[in-house]
Amino acid sequence: MTESPDRIYATPQGQVADFAFNEDVVRVFPDMIKRSVPGYPTIVENIGVLASQFAQPGTPLYDLGSSLGAVTQALRRHVKADDCRVIAVDNSSAMVERCREYLHAQDSMFQELLPADVIEADILDMEFQPCSLVAMNFTLQFVPREQRLELLGRIRQALLPGGALILSEKLRFEDAEEHQLLTDLHVAFKRANGYSELEIAQKRSALENVMRPDSLEEHRARLKAAGFSKVVPWFQCLNFASLIALP
Template identity: 85%
Template sequence: MTQDPDRLFAQPLAQVRDFVFNEDVVRVFPDMIKRSVPGYPTIVENIGVLAGRFAQPHSVLYDLGSSLGAVTQALRRHVKAEGCRVVAVDNSTAMVERCREYLHAQDSMFQELLPVDVIEADILALDFQPTSLVALNFTLQFIDPERRLELLGRIRQALLPGGALILSEKLRFADDEEQALLTDLHIDFKRANGYSELEIAQKRSALENVMRPDSLEDHRDRLLAAGFRKVVPWFQCLNFASLIALP
């Protein structure tokens, strides 16, 4: 399938509107995420590897905020436990439609993949089934901060013993010098991937009211408050990290 380059913010905009996952974003999303999130391909592929350890036979695996299904595809490649199925959930109609296309293409390339249900829904209203693996890959940061603990608590209640939540997020830092350094390094990463100063500035404006990152300490404290017994950071690249939370 063709993937367009991300030029959404390349021209000066009279008004920079809040970022939404619409058809324009979906069209360029693979290029956007690769050039904007350091370590993204490593995180996605290794969520599949990690899931291979935690997925239990005949259980549901959730990809929450599934976007175009990159994590779902990784789960299908790596999970070998018998009788598992993936439930991929996103609230963007455009994302869900394209995700289904991508997964259909994956079906044609691989044999005996896990079955998938792609659902358009608000994950805050989702009725969770018992699950051995939940992936929240750069999704929680778009949830209302006041409702993040509620969501994590419901995920914890649905997790089977021996299962895991894998949570990937952009981080903020309490130390001002550390925050400034890692912000500057992230901007350098974007420049190195071909984004102009205008693109960087306009996208930052579009996201500032939509994406609200937490610190690593906030994530750990919230996960423990939600009932998880152990939180293990397994990956960090600049100001992006991924954690394993164990019930």
């Protein structure tokens, strides 16, 4: 399937609306995420590799906030445990529709992939089945802060012994100089990928009310409060990181 270039913020907008995963974003999302998140392809592919070490036969694997299903596709390629299935969940109908198309295309290219169900739902309202793997790839940062602990607590309760949560997030930093340095380097990354100053500024305005990153220390403390026994960072590139949380 062809990818459209991200030009959403290329022209001046008098009033920049809050960012939403609507049809316009879905159309350009593969280009947007690749040019905006350093290390994104590495994170996605290796979530599949890591998941293969935790997935248990006969259990579901959750991809929460699945967007176009990149993580779901990685899970299907790498996990070989018998009778597993992926449950991909997103609350954007546009994302869910396109995700199903991408997974259908993947089915035509590969054999013996895990089955996958794509569900349109709010993860805050879900009852999770006992599972061995939960992936949240840049999802928690869009959940209201006051609801994050309760959500993680329910995920922890659903995880079977030996399972894992893989959590990827944009980070903020407690040290002001460190935060500014990594923010500036992230802007340089986006410039190097062809975004203009106008695009960078307008997207920042669109995200400021809907995406609220936490520090690594906040993530670690919250995951421990939710009942996880161990939190291990396995990847960081600039101000983006991914963690493994063990029950």
